[in-house]
Amino acid sequence: DGGITQSPKYLFRKEGQNVTLSCEQNLNHDAMYWYRQDPGQGLRLIYYSQIVNDFQKGDIAEGYSVSREKKESFPLTVTSAQKNPTAFYLCASTGTLSYNEQFFGPGTRLTVL
C-alpha cells in the first residue's frame, strides 16, 4: 500500500537532547513537509522540500533541522535549541499532479520530560 509512515508514534526525550523524527513515503512524491501542531491549534509549517537535496524554512524553523538525501525520506531533527518542543509533529507530501492535495502521515507525539 502506498502512503506515508512516521516513526515513532510516541517519543519522549529529556531536555537538552536532540531527537530525530522519521518520515518515509512510497508515493513517489517530490515535495515533502513537516508541520507542528499544538493542542487545539492548527498546523504550522516547519520545513518543506521540493526536491532531493533542497529544502526551505517554513514559518517556525528555529530549533529544527532537516535533510533530504533521498526522495522517499525527510527526517526532522528537533534540537536542544527548540525551547518548547512538546507537540504533535506531522509529515506530509504532495505529488506533481495535484500540489494542493497533501497526504499526511499518522504523526509523532513528542514529549519533553
Place this chain on the structure above:
Amino acid sequence: LAKTTQPISMDSYEGQEVNITCSHNNIATNDYITWYQQFPSQGPRFIIQGYKTKVTNEVASLFIPADRKSSTLSLPRVSLSDTAVYYCLVGVGDNFNKFYFGSGTKLNVKP
C-alpha cells in the same frame, strides 16, 4: 499568503446537512481552495478542492461564489463519525509549497 477565517466551532445533529463557511478575502487569481478533515491524534485528510462555482464528490460539496472571497463546505446528512476539525486552505498558486492551516472549525455532531 492568503489566510482564511472560519468559525471556531459548530454543533449539529445526526442526519442534518452542515455548511461550514470560510472567508478568504485575499485569494489570488490562480489559487485553489482546499478542505481537509482531521480527527484527534491523526493527520489531516483531503476532502475536496475547487476553483470556482460548485464541486461535488462522494463525501462533500464545495460552493464558491463568483468573487471567490469565500467558500462553503457542505456535508450532507452528517453522522457521529463526522465529528472532527475541518480546515479551509487557500493554496498560493505559484508557490504550492506554502499552505496556511488556521485553527479550523471543530464540528461536533450529536446523536
